[in-house]
Amino acid sequence: MSYIKNVATLEYTEEKCTGCGMCAAVCPHDVFQVTGGKAKITDKDKCMECGACMINCPEGALRVNKGVGCAYAVIISKIKGRDTISCDCGGDDTQAQSCCGGGGSGSSCCC
Amino acid sequence: MDAVTDKLDGRWGIKDYIGTVMCLLGIRRKFYKQNPGLYSIGNPDSKSPVFVTANYKYSADVLRRALKNTDAWILVIDTKGINVWCAAGKGTFGTAEIISRVNKTGLKDTVSHRTLILPQLGAPGVKPAEVRKNTGFSVKYGPVEADDIPQFIKNGFTADRKMRTKQFRIPERLAVSLTHMVQGLLPTAAIALFFVLVDFLFSLKGNSGVTGFLSINISASLGALLGGTLIAGALLPLLPGRAFSIKGFFISILFALFFFQKISSYSSPLFTLYTGGKILILAGWIVYLVLNLTGSSTYTSLSGVKKETAISLPLVAAGSFAGLAMIITGGILL
Known part of the structure; x- marks a missing residue:
């Protein structure tokens, strides 16, 4: 199931990423993949803006207008x-x- | 300092099942809480893992059920009786409460290791670095569903991709739409009552054309409620469109066609206008109900919901006003 396209506010600053994999560990929709020491956003439209990646990223490499999809x-x-x-x-x-x-x-x- | 409060049993009793069903129906949910504190399950020792959960009783119940064959500690934190994911979004399942609960329960003296296993859906409220700084415990995220914990343990305390992904399968979709249906009962009854009242008012003119439809008023209103909740929930992935309001729109079209065909034998243009008004109002109600399922779905974003609400809600309102105008016009002229 996928929701409305091109609306998610997820922003990623690749230079800050150390490839720790925390974003991939917490994302409930498998938006991130870590390869070659860097995280990659595989499908931004799957992002539900829960904010888990943002608060768990130790480097502050991720930003999203977190909120309830309700x-x-x-x-x-x-x-x-x-x-x-x-x-x-x-x-x-x-x-x-x-x-x-x-x-x-x-x-x-x-x- | 709280001592170890209680031993938990992995088995569910009849009370747990009744409590779960009552929660689904929205009865006494606010009071469905587990006391915060440190609990044990099986025969844990100082090396046993510590699982953290919310004090919504159902959350604690599914965790202890998943751990029924495990020796472990369960740390229930105070989330005001709200489940893990919802509480994490608000920050009540969060860094500050975890720190204070770990310190209050004296967990450091109970276990020799320094790892807390958190439900993955608690992540939106937790800063692991701060938890470690203030308690000495590092945070490890478990699977999304507590039922996957035995497999998670077998995998050496690692959650694979499947365990990390939140699904929205039919049992869960039906469960949440059942809750929506119960909540929608009262407004739906109000709509049905309004239809019965206008029928009665217009029948006072001595025109019997609008009487005798009591059962259709009620069945159509209930049908709309069913369509906007249980049917929408069951068919969600099959309904066209990504936006919930579009999915709801398709249900409302099917609904309108069905009821129009049902009344077509009585048809006169004015009667069609009058009844069409009712159907339009119920069609709007269906779209509104399906739009509201976003809140209980597991994958909608705030940006998306804002976008579709801004477009669909004015249309629903306009449709309902048009429906009202049709009822009044039809009723007066009939």
Whole structure:
């Protein structure tokens, strides 16, 4: 399954890469491949902007506008006039939305 | 300092199954938590591996089920009862909580090694370098699915490419769309009630042309809910388009064709206008429901969702207003 093309904000600065492989280890969609001591982006359209590679890269070679790929979060953030898009789940006093309860695997979302 | 709190059992009891189903249905999910702390499974010693998980009880449950034949430590961190991936996105499954939980539980004195095994989907919230600096423990990522952990251990604690890739297979798609269906019940009932009310209002004019469709109002509304959740979830990869709203649009076309054919025998132009308005509203509801499945899918990006929401939501709104206008016009003139 692949999502909308040419929208992912993933940016990679190859000069900073030391080939440690952390990005490939954390990416849930197999976007990176490390060959010859450097990481390569194999298919940018598979990126879901979860931000795992960015925070785990020790060299700061990866940048992405990380966020939740959730229409409900986009709509609710717009209605509430928030600058950053977030869902309402995750706090003690807020109603957990469907995504965050998790389905079959208990981890079916990115919010 | 918390002592080792409890021994966990790898087997699931009836309560665990009931709790899981209730969570899927959205009942009492907020209270489905495991107390944070250090747990043991099997008979671990100081050399046994340490697996970290969230305090959403289901997350801890699938981990202990996967470890049922393993001697290990389980460190449950406080993610406010939210699953690993969601909590990692928010940072609650994250560096700070891991550091504080490792230190609070005295893990350093319990084990002699210095490795924490984290679920891979926890990665968006974790900076391994900071965890090591503040606890002495280095972070190793396990597989995406806890069920792959026995194989991960067999492979010498390495996750291969398949284990690292998040899928979105039919059982999971059905599970999450079931949750969406339950959440969509109330608004769907409101739409059906609105249809029944307008039928009643317009029948007061003495025109019986719009009465007698109670069951169609209800079945069409429920059909839309089913189409926008379970059917969309089941057929997701088969539906055309990449955007969820386009996939939803195809379902809504099939839905509209089906119900138009159902009412065609009653047809008069005004009746078609009146009923067409209802179908248009439900078609918009389907697109909205499928668009909302993005939040429970495992591969949609924020940039993509923003793009398709900006295009599809105004269309859904316009369609619904047009539908409303058609109902009113048709109803008055009938």
